[in-house]
Amino acid sequence: MCADTPDTTGPDYRDTVFLPETEFPMRAGLPQREPGWLARWEKIGVYDRLREKTGRKPFTLHDGPPYANGHLHIGHALNKILKDMVVRSQQMMGHDARYVPGWDCHGLPIEWKIEEQYRAKGLNKDDVDVVAFRQECRKFAEGWIDIQRDEFKRLGVTGNWADPYLTMDFHAEAVIAAEFMKLLMNGTLYQGSKPVMWSPVEKTALAEAEVEYHDHTSHTIWVRFPVVKVGANEFADAVKQIIIDPVEAEAASQSVKDELLQASVVIWTTTPWTIPQNRAVAFNPSYASVDYGLYQVVGSNDGSNAKDGELLIIAKSRADDVASAAKIDALELRRDVSQVELANLTLAHPFRGVEGGAGEWDFDVPMLPGDHVTDDAGTGFVHTAPSHGDDDYQLGLKFGLPMTYNVEPDGSYRADLPLFGGQAIIQPDGKEGPANVSVIKQLAYAGALFAKGKIKHSYPHSWRSKAPLIYRNTPQWFAAIDRPIEDGQGAYGDTIRERALRSISELVSFTPPSGKNRLYSMIEGRPDWVLSRQRAWGVPLTCFVKKGARPTDPDFLLRDDRVNARIVAAFEAEGADVWYVQGFKDRVLSDLVDSSEYEQVFDVLDVWFDSGSTHAFVLRDRPDGTADGLADLYLEGTDQHRGWFHSSMLQACGTRGRAPYRGVLTHGFTLDEKGMKMSKSLGNTVAPQQVIDEYGADILRLWVALSDYTVDLRIGKEILKGVADSYRRLRNTMRFILGNLDGFDPAERVAAAEMPELEQWVLHRLAELDAEVRKGYAAYDFQGVFQKLFTFATTDLSAVYFDIRKDALYCDPPGSIRRRACRTVLDILYHRLTVWLAPILVFTMEEAWLCRNADEAASIHLEDFPDTPADWLNEPLAAKWAQVRQVRRVVTAALEVQRTAKVIGASLEAAPVVHVQDKAVLAALKSVDFAEICITSDIQVTGDPEPAEAFRLPEVPGVAVVFELAEGEKCQRCWQILPDVGSHAHAGTCKRCNDALG
Structure with a gap:
């Protein structure tokens, strides 16, 4: 059907045409509408209902804990959106994909903030009771956790937000202490005096991961x-x-x-x-x-x-x-x-x-x-x-x-x-x-x-x-990474370094693969791990040393499982603060050893040991953890090869003999549009909330999907405008589908074998895409998945299939096999595109889903990827239609020349002659309604020699087009120009429209 101006002097058949109708608006209004969907998901309990699905293989992405001390930046958004895409896609591919978000709560950044508050009031931290000081640190962290949780949820990230893990929870502190005491008991822990990276301002040792240049x-x-x-x-x-x-x-x-x-x-x-x-x-x-x-x-x-x-x-x-x-x-x-x-x-x-x-x-x-x-x-x-x-x-x-x-x-x-x-x-x-x-x-x-x-x-x-x-040379506590460990867990080596290197080589898959060599080389050449920090806010090094003994003496450290068990029990009940309560040493040592012979260590653990131990109290201990205490995936930025990936590897190799993860995925950093590092002083930062306020979270998510996350990603105003344009084009595709499914009845459905070839070709493309989408999501290739779906939606569908089928959808009678087949395919397209795109565009696909699913408890995010019938694949048909589309390109280009010259206003005014040299292609064109495919009122396909004045495209040899005007009158209903218009009961109609009017 042509979109030109009808003849207003003839009969008006506008009310008889089946124009699209949908509540899915052209303008998304995401910033205003997205919070409503978030509230709806919380109300209907989407995450909990997904966990109720039984018999599914678990998939666990273990969350690397962000630090609880400030608003989110664009790097946080990138990280959490990638994690959400992984979790949602794995769930929709049939897994039980669990995601427990967590926070790193101890350490210097929070302690430093409290000290700053003290200095502003003229107070000295050292004059305050250490337990009271630690309580202030805990309260500070709690406040930022609540803020960050809301900011993460606003990005559309699903997860167990009601019960996240916190490194400052009592159980977490007890497990961290227990994991440390495993090193104490297996001989890995030692005190040494050696130079470490030292901050004179903060008066503490720092790990390499806490250093920037x-x-x-x-x-x-x-x-x-x-x-x-x-x-x-x-x-x-x-x-x-x-x-x-x-x-x-x-x-x-x-x-x-x-x-x-x-x-x-x-x-x-x-x-x-x-x-x-x-x-x-x-x-x-x-x-x-x-x-x-x-x-x-x-x-x-x-x-x-x-x-x-x-x-x-x-x-x-x-x-x-x-x-x-x-x-x-x-x-x-x-x-x-x-x-x-x-x-x-x-x-x-x-x-x-x-x-x-x-x-x-x-x-x-x-x-x-x-x-x-x-x-x-x-x-x-x-x-x-x-x-x-x-x-x-x-x-x-x-x-x-x-x-x-x-x-x-x-x-x-x-x-x-x-x-x-x-x-x-x-x-x-x-x-x-x-x-x-x-x-x-x-x-x-x-x-x-x-x-x-x-x-x-x-x-x-x-x-x-x-x-x-x-x-600076200071006495510090270290984990010896080359000291043999006799713990019965030596399947991958006898030392922490050996176990880590073999885990990297044999147990862990890396995305991108370059991460493997990066982590391997860092662990291969690293020194012993400095575990101690001279600060107050953290899990203490729960050990005792013998007075007067030297670090090299065999009885320097108190190694007693009964003492360790008492410490863990106290931490479970009262938290790590109890270590600093007067009399605690006597409490845990009494009746076991002479407490007067021992000194209590008051250094705190490196926070990387906290986060490195999360596998134990999240994956191993929680009901929503994993049976074997291992994660399927750790996902963080490339800096975490020397951070969380690194510390988790060392910690787990020291306490359980192998890596705590099966897969590692790394992403790059975020840069501005010019490729420069973001800086407040340069004024080139992009805050997630700014993007959400202007465009909506789905645009931010789409930016992630459009980017190659394996390298550094650029973002800025112009880039976001381009992302928004891609979103609008995709939204228009969904709007067309929804509009033309208005009133669709399942009884209309047509079996695939009874459909016209054009519909069968679309089903073939869907079968191809089903394999590509599943393969892409399994490989965490979100860019590849979206590009394939976007190209399909804008090229195969909007520019070809929809363009061709508008006429049948608008003007064929409801019972026509062509129209029914098209609506059947649109229904299939709807179900697959919404689900395939749901892990990326969580809000938009929910909106599209609710347009046709009125159930109060319905959600696209409760669905799985639908199975695709194997018989949809039809390679011979696909090859034939590839030829048909190539010739269509030449016809379309030839008509555009005439349109530009104002010879015609619409393609329906034409009836071109198409000369085709290849006999097989000629036969293919004659087996279909090629005029319908080219959106012309008539067309002639011939193997006759092409005249010199014929139009050609160099990239499609053997095809030439001679322009001719269509003969007849314009149908006042479908606007095709046909010889029979005016010869039927309904004035100014062609036979097809006359029959449709009854």
């Missing part, structure tokens, strides 16, 4: 370490065995020794404050990696700290850069210095003998080989402070270097440190303290400063306070 401007210095001895030192024999030297150097002559004794080894560092803690200088042991040389200063300039003629030892590749930094004309190479010679050098600390030093630094500094040393920057030598860097610590451990304890928890030097006592490295406000400058000045005073400058580089910061961090 920002540009930072640091002091940089080149420092002389004078050679004071040439000859074997206490480490020489061990060192020489490590040096990779193809030819052993000959013993140095006395003159060479004298020359070296006049030289200094020059180091470079960006942390001047660590110089007082120096205990060695490291060099690269491989001759193939770094060449070293003895250089003489030539031509020092004004402002230079260098001295003409002085001798320096540095890497040969760094000479020019060092000369430039020191403002000298050149460094002249005197001779090569071998690694064996370096191993025989003993240096003096740059502060040796300094006035006021009180002998603090009057010790020898050895030269030691370290594979971590490169000549990419600096001098080819690394100043080594074992208490303030992991590489330094490992080297110190290897050679028995002493640890230092010069830096206090607040980031200041210990008060009695000569020259620098009490000076801050990082101040309480996160700004640089005076320590760096003081050290530089003392180096200059001591004659050890060779050059100085500043450098802008990536530097670790706390992700909470945003303040710079330092490496």
